[in-house]
Amino acid sequence: MLWRRRTYLDAAAGVSGNPSSPHAEGRRAKKILEDARTDIARLLEVQSDDVIFTSGATESNALAILGHVRALRALAGPDTAGRNNMHVLYLPSAHASIVENAKLLAEEGISVEALPIKDARVDAEALAKLLRKETVLVSMDAVCGETGIVWNTREVAERLRKFGTRILLHVDASQAPLTEKVTRAHFDADLLTLDGAKVGPRGVGVLVAHRTIPLVPLYGGGGQERGLRSGSGTPELARAFAAALADAARGREKFRAAALRERARLAERIKNAAPNIQINEGRAQAPNILNISLPGRDTDYLVALLDEAGFAVSTRSACETDSEEGSRAVFALSGDRERARSTLRISWGPGVRHGELARFAKAFLQAVAFIDSSAVR
DSSP states (O other): OOOOOOOOOGGGGGGGTTTTTOSHHHHHHHHHHHHHHHHHHHHHHGGGGGGGEEESSHHHHHHHHHHHHHHHHHHHOOOOHHHOOOOOETTTTOOOHHHHHHHHHHTTTOOEEEEOEEEEEEEEHHHHHHHHHEEEEEEEBOOOTTTTTBBBBBHHHHHHHHSSSEEEEEEEEEOOOOTTTTOOOTTTTTTEEGGGGGSSTOOEEEEEETTTTTOSSSSSSSSSTTTTTOOOOHHHHHHHHHHHHHHHHHHHHHHHHHHHHHHHHHHHHTTTSSSOOEEEESSSSTTTEEEOOOSSSSSHHHHHHHHHOOOOOOOSSGGGTTTTTTHHHHHHHOOOOOOOOOTEEEOOTTOOOOOHHHHHOOOOHHHHHHHHHHHHH
16 A cells, blocks of 8 residues: 555544544554553552543542542442441641542541541551541541651551451552652552652643542543543653653652752751741651741741742642641641741752752841841831
């Protein structure tokens, strides 16, 4: 057959080819998508079929939490007692997409409670007393995006196994890839969330879940991703995500060692900047996140001063910047509302150099001195 220039007349399916389409462009897109799925599965040490692509961590967390509990309700059938008599636990310092979806379950009649925290860890002894035969799911993050605390997911999983009945553990590991090993076994999770934006491409994420775990979709559509996440696949984003995760894995030890040194230097300079500065951290800590409280100071103004100086920092999670209550994560740890209202989060990736952090420290000291001197006038 003579070669002819191909003309793409399926624009409704996407300019670069829709992986659900049967033509050559669609098959090529499908291969890119499935190769990315395989690459991610290999990095996470799971089966390719366990990897469900989503738009990001928020959707992955919703699918894990709402999708699983609603699936169990559907399996209960017309048995009203069985449908409503379920119990879910969540980490109160976790990302809003865990906390708010737990609240949605409560509105649907599910019994929902916060996990107990003690010394910046889930209190395993107190957790054991909260578990009951109706408990079906525990949802938490691996690394707190605000404070950098690395949570004791494996200890939690062990407590769940000891209870006797099957209780699934969902772990949002979005903040982990740059500094922690990222496999389902490492966190001892049944359901695992990852987000592309934390390592590279925005607009893609995954939920890792074996087919034996009951899940129902959050909405209807074309039935892609095992029928759990309808919508045209995004092959290029998936490929970029897989590549970024691989890069993070290769550079993890080097970045972790460098970040440990930088964080220690930065914390020392910040603590000496002015009185009454508190560091919000745990026994296990991501080295590239430093969260501090500056009680009595306007940290929103401090962010603006640092922005003017050329440094982008935040007071808390970008998803909750409109909250007047301050950092929910810091309040869950400390129980101190003033401490939670005066936080500053400093976090960085492999692209940030030592000189930039040194210049930030100098700008921070100047900004805090300016705020303190203004308050005295």
